[in-house]
Amino acid sequence: MNSISEIDWKVKSKVVNTLLENRNKLILVPLDSGLEAEVTKVCLEESCFVLKVWNRSSKPNIEQQFKLLKTLYDEGLPVSQPYGWGLDKEANSVLLMSFNGAAVTKINESKLISLAKILTSIHDFPLNCLEDTLFNKHDFINYFYSEIEEHEDIHLLIKQLVDISHMKQDKLIHGDYNLGNILEIEGRYTIIDWTNGQLGDPRYDIAWSIVLISIYVSQRYGDVYRSAFLSRYTKEEIELFEAIACLRWVLLNRIAVLPKGKETIARVQNILKNNVHLNETLI
The missing domain is CATH 3.90.1200.10 (Aminoglycoside phosphotransferase (APH), C-terminal lobe)
Structure with missing residues (x-):
């Protein structure tokens, strides 16, 4: 399970900065993961987010996925709000998004x-x-x-x-x-x-x-x-x-x-x- 502070964030929002500032207060809960990535629920007080790490065989372009999600979200489609993306210590792509149930x-x-x-x-x-x-x-x-x-x-x-x-x-x-x-x-x-x-x-x-x-x-x-x-x-x-x-x-x-x-x-x-x-x- 990745620590927020160990990720090399290529793009980060105020949400990422807030999580980094409060890294010792975060509650991390593993979620059911698919064949491609590890998924973790990250909570700070009453706010929750989803951290997805592509640490398996699949290596999609997450920078591109981040941009796509941001565009779709900004245009009103019902997709997760992306807050940042980066690379973990093993150079696996990481994406932080809203938690939506x-x-x-x-x-x-x-x-x-x-x-x-x-x-x-x-x-x-x-x-x-x-x-x-x-x-x-x-x-x-x-x-x-x-x-x-x-x-x-x-x-x-x-x-x-x-x-x-x-x-x-x-x-x-x-x-x-x-x-x-x-x-x-x-x-x-x-x-x-x-x-x-x-x-x-x-x-x-x-x-x-x-x-x-x-x-x-x-x-x-x-x-x-x-x-x-x-x-x-x-x-x-x-x-x-x-x-x-x-x-x-x-x-x-x-x-x-x-x-x-x-x-x-x-x-x-x-x-x-x-x-x-x-x-x-x-x-």
Whole structure:
């Protein structure tokens, strides 16, 4: 766990200075961390913040992420407020942000519609508000499908589906919009973890979130959530991009240890069976 005073702050706000001045009064509480970084809750009296340290294999550009978050926050999108970034003693990138509650766990139809509207607002964000240096655009398959060359069945199919999708990379996308990256406190939502924020196709962003809700919550709620986007996109478009997104889950399941409940695989099999672009032999 990093000490605030041991960080080489490249950009710091008054909040960082206040924490440094009161370093002996800080309360540090480890939070659930993902595969990429260590996360700590930092509290000074009644004010709390989040310190994220990328001390694992993932090494994203945190200076860029800081600038993106600041722009989105200043323009009114529901993201964490960034207070500073720097490097720890091992040269791992560090980001200090506002504390915005806990991940969404309880779901209902009204909440799903609200979350769909937030995702749509991200896709509608005017790109002229962003610096040119924040316009990340990646090769879609290489970026989202790590080690796919070793899985020929998925590789051939994903190339076919991407070819017919007429994919566009002209909107801001989150890249990993899921309930674990949506915080809730007193009825307010905050979208976190912008490591995969980039120029992309909103249909993929939407499809990935639909697939994860269908797998980890229920097919019924996946259907409810999907319906919120059908005024913008056709059922056929969404189904195609859900196939593309589901293939990513299948690939990740082969190369990593994903969270699974007793119904997880059955739900994935159901998606594979009912999507016209997929088949059950993939899992």
